[in-house]
Structure formats: C-alpha cells, structure tokens
Amino acid sequence: MKFASFKGSALKSVGAVSLCVALGAGLAGCGGNGAGGGAVAATVNGQDIMEQTITDYIANFRTSSSLESDEAWGEWMVANGYTPESVREEVIDYYVNQDLYDQAAKEYNVTVEQADIDAAMEETKAMFESDEAFQEALEASSMTEESYIEDVIRPNLLQTKLAEAVAAQESEGEGDDATLAQAQAMSEQFNxxxxxxxxxxxxxxxxxxxxxxxxxxxxxxxxxxxxxxxxxxxxxxxxxxxxxxxxxxxxxxxxxxxxxxxxxxxxxxxxxxxxxxxxxxxxxxxxxxxxxxxEVPEGGITSVDQLPTEFQEYLTYMEQSSASQNFSTWFEEYRNNATIDIKPMPEGLPYDIDLAPYEEAAAQNAEGDTADGAAAEGTEQPSDETMSAEDQAAADAAADAAAAEGAAAEGAQQ
CATH class of the missing domain: 3.10.50.40 (Chitinase A; domain 3)
Incomplete structure (x- = not known):
C-alpha cells in the first residue's frame, strides 16, 4: 500500500468527504506546495523538494481525515501499518514522481492548454449536485478552485498528455498498421x-x-x-x-x-x-x-474496417492497455535514470509521534479479542462424544420432550 495511492480508501475509512475522492484521484496534490521552511527533503535531478512541502501535505491529509489529534493519528498509523518515517517516505516518493513528470514533459514539449483545464473543471463540477456541493467538497479538502486546478487537474492532464507523447514516439511510423497487425494476429480467434x-x-x-x-x-x-x-x-x-x-x-x-x-x-x-x-x-x-x-475474408484481414464494431473496440482497448503498461515501464526506466537524493528525516516534525503507546494498545486489543473468542468457544455445548452417559441420557430426554410438545402444537392447528 502506498501513501500516495491509499488516500481515497483512507479518507472513506474515516468518513471524510474529499473532492479528490470524487475525482478518483485520491489526495494527489491536495497538500499544496508549501513555501515555508528551508530544509530540503529530497532532490530530483538537482531540483529541491522542501521538507515543508511534505509536512504541509501530511498536515492537510490529517485535517481532511479528522486525524488532527496525536491519538487519532497514532491509532491510524498503527492500524494501517505505517510509521512517521514510512509516511514521509511515501509522500516524498509522490512528489519525486510529480517532479519527474514535469521534467519529462519539458523534454517532450508537452503543455497543458487552458481549454483542457476548463473542460476538466466542468467535468468535475458535473459530478456534484450543485456548485454549492462542489465548494463544500473543496472546503472539506482544504482547497480552493485555484489550488485544485494547480494541484490536481493540471498534473493529471500533464501526465495524460505525457503518456500520449511517449506512446506516439514509441509507435512512430506504425499508426494504424499496428492495429491492423494485431487484428491479423487474432484472425484465427475472430474467424x-x-x-x-x-x-x-x-x-x-x-x-x-x-x-x-x-x-x-x-x-x-x-x-x-x-x-x-x-x-x-x-x-x-x-x-x-x-x-x-x-x-x-x-x-x-x-x-x-x-x-x-x-x-x-x-x-x-x-x-x-x-x-x-x-x-x-x-x-x-x-x-x-x-x-x-x-468469417475472415478469403484474402485475410486487410483493414480493421472489415471487423465488427465490437472487435474494433476490443482492439482499441488492447492498445490502450498496452500503452498504459508501456508508459509505466517507460516511466520506471526514466526514474531509474534520474538522480534522486532523499535526505534523512529531521527531528521535531509535527507528525513524528511515538507510536509505542498505540502499538501496545493495539496488541492488548488483539489479545482481548483472542481471549473473548476462546471464552465463546468454551460456552459451546459439548458434543455427543465428550458427554457422559448420564448427561447424554438427560439431553435425549429433553429432546424427546420438546419433540412431543411440538407435535401436540401441530395437532392443535389442524
């Protein structure tokens, strides 16, 4: 589980309402950029990610998730298998990826147009019953429309356009030929x-x-x-x-x-x-x-237009799935070639609390649950094999009496 990807489920688990959840984007970018603090958390090809950026991000997550108190925060981390160190690492990892997307976009001359942003905003607002509901969701995520555009919409659009640019370069010169080749490869399945x-x-x-x-x-x-x-x-x-x-x-x-x-x-x-x-x-x-x-034509498939619409849609889906996987592979290699330096975690960060009390409480609760389960098992009725002859006879007599009473009741209903 990654901190940058668990946000949707985490928010739902604490009952918070997030605009990013409605978008299906988790809280990616909802923490803001953070301007305070001079400490550097990490560098990506020489570009700094400030420690304050990470701290603000986590603080914003805690606020929107009703985890402001140390007790709630500690219990949440223990329940989800986190430590302050691992939380910091995964938020840094998220920002490292964002910086790499930005750097790659410049290399591929990828930009996000205002028209794309406007269309994405309209699509987002359409998910809500009213503009008031949209504004409430923004407020619940500690965001404004401006910060939402800069921290969510623009990065998402940039990543999408980057993926398209990478795919276009990787398949340069192929065009529809790749789709046709795939159709021909599947001609036996289609025939x-x-x-x-x-x-x-x-x-x-x-x-x-x-x-x-x-x-x-x-x-x-x-x-x-x-x-x-x-x-x-x-x-x-x-x-x-x-x-x-x-x-x-x-x-x-x-x-x-x-x-x-x-x-x-x-x-x-x-x-x-x-x-x-x-x-x-x-x-x-x-x-x-x-x-x-x-039936495949005698001369074979020479154009995708010869295929039923559903087959063409299937081929498109396969291409998109392949493109998505190819982009993931490409980005992994791009990241491996980057120079990434993650600095040691400083002391005194507001989210860095001692988890020992919460780990101990969780262990005690687990022991209590085990004991309760054992006690419940102990109250179960003994089996025929473990009952004494006298107890078995008494149980049989009680069963016979109950059966007789039931028969009498049925007779009265006739």
Missing amino acids: GAKRSSHILLTAEEGEDDAALAARAQELLDQINAGEITFEDAAAQYSTDTGSAANGGDVGWDALSTFVTEYQDALAGLEKDQIVAAPVKSEYGYHIIKVTDVY
Missing part, C-alpha cells in the same frame, strides 16, 4: 466467431427441474410458432437482467467466456438459428439464438 442472444429461465419458488424444463420448452415453442418474438420473450421472461433489455444479446463468443454447455450449443448453430431444445447449465435453462457469424 467463425458467433454473436448470440439468450433467454435464461431459472426455477421459481417450489419449482422442480422437470417443471422448469417444461416451462422453457413451452416458451421456445411459442417463439417458434411466432406467438412472441425472441427479443420480446427475452425482455419479459429472461432472468438475466444484464441482457434481457437488449433482446438477450450477450455478444461475441470470441470476446466472451461462456459455460461449456452454452458454448457447445453455439457450435451447432448457424446465423439466425435457435436451439432445438433449451440448454441446461448450472444457471438454469437457456434458449439460445445465433444472431451473427463473422
């Missing part, structure tokens, strides 16, 4: 792919398997007789709510994983064909219809 829809019927209360099978067959007969369309039947009767509203569509088998029984049934169907009988699986009974079949 013969089938798109299908289904109507899933599951047992109602008190309905046995035979009755469920008969109900599924009856619905299939109605579809075959033209009394109801497959799509309407899916909307009305399918218990697969995820696909029912779309006529039962579950997509292409080349892009999905179906249970064996379902996939086997697809293998025997052609386009627009419906199964002859409902297919039983662990989920219930499926009425299956193949709605489309994709």
